[in-house]
Amino acid sequence: MNETLIPPGIGGESAALSPIAMLDYLFPGFTLLANFLQSHLGINLNLYIPVIMSFAFVAAAWRYLSSYLNDLMESYLMSVVDVRTDDEIYNMLMGWVAQQTFSQGARRFVANTNLNSRMYWWMWGSSDDDDEDDGAEIDESGCVVTKKKKKALAYTPTFGSHWFFYKRRLLIFKRQQPATQSPFYTTSEREEISISCFGRNPWVLKELLNEARSMYLKRDEAKTLIYRGALKGTGLEPTWQRCMARTSRPFSTVILNEDVKKKLIDDVTDYLNPATRRWYANRGIPYRRGYLLWGPPGTGKSSLSLALAGFFKMRIYIVSLSSMTATEENLASLFAELPRRCVVLLEDIDTAGLTHTRDPASQPDSSSPGGEPPVLLAGPPVPDPKGKPTSLPGRLSLSGLLNILDGVASQEGRVLIMTTNHLEKLDKALIRPGRVDMQVKFDKADTSMIAAIFRAIYAPLEEDTAPAPLSSSQSPALAALEKRLNPRSDASRKEKDEKKQEVLNKVDALAKEFASKIPTMEFSPAEIQGFLLKNKRNPEKAVEGVEEWLVVARKEQKEREVEQAKKKEEEAKKAAKKAAKKAKKKAAKRKARGKKRRGDDTTESEDGTDSESGSEAEESDSEGSESEEEKTKKKNKEGKRTEKKKKGKEKEKKLAVEVRVDTPPPSGSEADKGAVPELKLDEKPAAAVVVAAPPAKAMTIDTKKANEEEVERAQVSGDSGYGATAAERDAAAPVEVVA
Numbered sequence: 085m086n087e088t089l090i091p092p093g094i095g096g097e098s099a100a101l102s103p104i105a106m107l108d109y110l111f112p113g114f115t116l117l118a119n120f121l122q123s124h125l126g127i128n129l130n131l132y133i134p135v136i137m138s139f140a141f142v143a144a145a146w147r148y149l150s151s152y153l154n155d156l157m158e159s160y161l162m163s164v165v166d167v168r169t170d171d172e173i174y175n176m177l178m179g180w181v182a183q184q185t186f187s188q189g190a191r192r193f194v195a196n197t198n199l200n201s202r203m204y205w206w207m208w209g210s211s212d213d214d215d216e217d218d219g220a221e222i223d224e225s226g227c228v229v230t231k232k233k234k235k236a237l238a239y240t241p242t243f244g245s246h247w248f249f250y251k252r253r254l255l256i257f258k259r260q261q262p263a264t265q266s267p268f269y270t271t272s273e274r275e276e277i278s279i280s281c282f283g284r285n286p287w288v289l290k291e292l293l294n295e296a297r298s299m300y301l302k303r304d305e306a307k308t309l310i311y312r313g314a315l316k317g318t319g320l321e322p323t324w325q326r327c328m329a330r331t332s333r334p335f336s337t338v339i340l341n342e343d344v345k346k347k348l349i350d351d352v353t354d355y356l357n358p359a360t361r362r363w364y365a366n367r368g369i370p371y372r373r374g375y376l377l378w379g380p381p382g383t384g385k386s387s388l389s390l391a392l393a394g395f396f397k398m399r400i401y402i403v404s405l406s407s408m409t410a411t412e413e414n415l416a417s418l419f420a421e422l423p424r425r426c427v428v429l430l431e432d433i434d435t436a437g438l439t440h441t442r443d444p445a446s447q448p449d450s451s452s453p454g455g456e457p458p459v460l461l462a463g464p465p466v467p468d469p470k471g472k473p474t475s476l477p478g479r480l481s482l483s484g485l486l487n488i489l490d491g492v493a494s495q496e497g498r499v500l501i502m503t504t505n506h507l508e509k510l511d512k513a514l515i516r517p518g519r520v521d522m523q524v525k526f527d528k529a530d531t532s533m534i535a536a537i538f539r540a541i542y543a544p545l546e547e548d549t550a551p552a553p554l555s556s557s558q559s560p561a562l563a564a565l566e567k568r569l570n571p572r573s574d575a576s577r578k579e580k581d582e583k584k585q586e587v588l589n590k591v592d593a594l595a596k597e598f599a600s601k602i603p604t605m606e607f608s609p610a611e612i613q614g615f616l617l618k619n620k621r622n623p624e625k626a627v628e629g630v631e632e633w634l635v636v637a638r639k640e641q642k643e644r645e646v647e648q649a650k651k652k653e654e655e656a657k658k659a660a661k662k663a664a665k666k667a668k669k670k671a672a673k674r675k676a677r678g679k680k681r682r683g684d685d686t687t688e689s690e691d692g693t694d695s696e697s698g699s700e701a702e703e704s705d706s707e708g709s710e711s712e713e714e715k716t717k718k719k720n721k722e723g724k725r726t727e728k729k730k731k732g733k734e735k736e737k738k739l740a741v742e743v744r745v746d747t748p749p750p751s752g753s754e755a756d757k758g759a760v761p762e763l764k765l766d767e768k769p770a771a772a773v774v775v776a777a778p779p780a781k782a783m784t785i786d787t788k789k790a791n792e793e794e795v796e797r798a799q800v801s802g803d804s805g806y807g808a809t810a811a812e813r814d815a816a817a818p819v820e821v822v823a
């Protein structure tokens with residue numbers, strides 16, 4: 085009875101293996117409790133140890149068994165769908181779940197103001213809806229009053245398993261925290277969502293997901309969904325992220341030549357026709373269509389792309405080629421992920437470095453500072469057949485992009501739109517037919533465009549006022565009721581229409597006046613719209629203030645131009661400095677190499693080596709992008725060089741004459757008779773020098789090449805006595821010269 089409990093570790097190894105030690109391990113503090121009970125209450129827990137152990141064992145076994153059975157059941161008797169938090173289906177499912185009674189009745193739940201994955205918030209801001217009611221209203225005095233926000237709260241079940249019925253089937257919604265947690269994960273990435281059902285057929289789960297999806301899409305029916313290429317969470321995996329749902333822009337709001345608009349719409353309509361798809365497939369033609377929208381900034385290229393996507397109810401996928409994530413690999417996987425029917429917008433392709441030719445033999449773009457090969461962005465270098473990388477490490481080449489756009493593995497069915505401000509900078513390969521099937525030119529605003537912009541802003545629209553309840557024109561029953569209740573409604577509507585027409589006429593007259601005051605093709609539609617928006621409720625004031633605005637706008641434009649010119653000049657100076665530094669370095673290196681060579685080969689003249697290095701340095705000088713000064717220097721040098729070349733050629737011809745005269749004539753020829761064969765100076769030396777003295781060592785030399793080499797040597801050494809040097813050599817080694 086008085087037996088004391090031995091704490092673990094004290095009684096040696098046997099104590100460590102005793103049941104008490106085990107209990108102490110399983111229930112920390114057991115020994116203390118047992119000692120306390122024995123000394124104060126006289127209860128010996130040792131007597132109960134077997135019972136406690138049995139309970140502990142049963143509990144542990146049950147835990148293990150239940151989880152094992154659960155796993156077993158999930159594997160063999162249930163169907164489960166796991167939903168990834170970085171996928172759009174997460175937003176769809178959570179939107180659906182929030183509307184179900186089981187989540188509204190949950191005792192422990194998560195309250196959300198936005199059900200979308202947090203990843204979108206983190207990357208693109210807190211909301212993807214551009215027309216959310218922010219609660220702002222106008223009071224009687226015309227002031228803006230912000231009332232209570234109308235954003236509704238959504239409730240979703242918290243972590244754990246939640247049972248519910250769907251289509252008379254029992255389903256389980258599970259929200260769990262993943263076993264591994266990274267501090268870099270955004271909140272919604274720290275959860276795992278799954279829905280399971282009993283039975284091996286998952287049809288009910290698929291139906292549920294489809295219902296959630298259509299509910300989600302219905303909400304966005306009148307909107308254009310905008311997606312952008314981005315990297316998934318922390319995993320550097322590229323994906324399309326929904327960044328905005330914009331109310332679709334009516335095509336009519338983009339002011340453009342009506343014929344061009346019609347052509348564009350007809351072309352896209354024809355392309356999207358299923359019959360066209362089959363037509364393409366039957367003929368083995370890749371089913372793709374590309375459009376190039378080009379023109380000055382702010383002329384409506386992006387607006388037209390958005391309007392086009394909205395018109396055809398397609399999603400728009402925007403890729404920024406100047407983004408750091410636009411590597412060849414990332415772009416390829418993004419394009420592979422595109423849905424069949426969508427618009428892909430490559431904005432401002434000229435700014436992405438796509439200004440060089442694809443031809444590997446072509447020279448580097450001289451417009452790029454330092455003459456660096458113009459390439460795009462990060463990505464592994466693509467080796468050419470000779471093993472040399474065609475692009476700098478971590479950059480994307482033009483051919484890489486072309487392959488992504490319409491290579492063998494590229495997706496079919498999409499509408500590709502490229503926009504640029506500088507058509508002339510684009511490589512021909514990028515805009516060849518097949519890649520670009522239609523080009524649309526955008527220009528600055530002419531008189532009719534200016535008037536159209538004015539009308540678009542000031543003409544009263546029904547949508548400007550708050551959405552009216554279902555009008556009688558939409559429902560005949562409602563019309564009859566309205567007539568009965570309010571017999572004067574017909575007259576008031578007529579009055580309203582007349583007033584509207586009056587306003588329209590006034591706006592039209594003002595639009596003409598406004599347009600006549602602005603010179604045609606001087607300002608972009610965006611600039612004009614910007615000015616009108618400053619007076620958006622007062623068209624008269626806009627017309628009055630237009631002259632004043634013209635002065636200010638021109639001044640600002642000039643300032644911008646001066647600033648740009650300055651920037652360009654500074655950039656050119658920097659580039660020239662860089663090039664000069666590079667050339668200096670190269671020259672120094674060559675000089676050092678020349679000195680070393682001179683040490684080895686004493687026959688080479690010191691002057692010659694120096695001037696060689698000098699001339700090569702000059703060449704390298706010209707590699708970089710030159711300033712005006714350098715260009716004129718270069719021209720002078722080139723002029724001198726061609727002059728020297730000419731002289732050299734003349735001397736070569738003379739030399740040919742000398743060779744011919746000195747050559748012993750073959751017996752029986754005219755020379756036997758003392759006649760000197762006639763030689764024309766304009767004859768090519770190779771043709772003139774037919775046969776020389778029998779050579780000691782026969783050699784074949786391409787005369788043209790030999791002459792050029794000779795001339796070059798003369799240039800490099802700065803030696804004007806070219807003829808003498810050549811004659812000396814000829815005398816030393818008689819050669820057979822073949823053309």
Ligand SMILES: Nc1ncnc2c1ncn2[C@@H]1O[C@H](COP(=O)(O)OP(=O)(O)OP(=O)(O)O)[C@@H](O)[C@H]1O
Nearest residue numbers: 337338339340380381382383384385386387609610
């Ligand atoms: N032709 C146009 N019709 C209607 N609105 C226009 C037009 N051109 C420009 N705008 C207005 O000007 C603004 C800028 O237009 P947008 O972004 O489409 O020009 P952009 O040509 O794509 O410019 P950038 O080349 O700089 O990308 C928009 O608010 C748009 O509504």
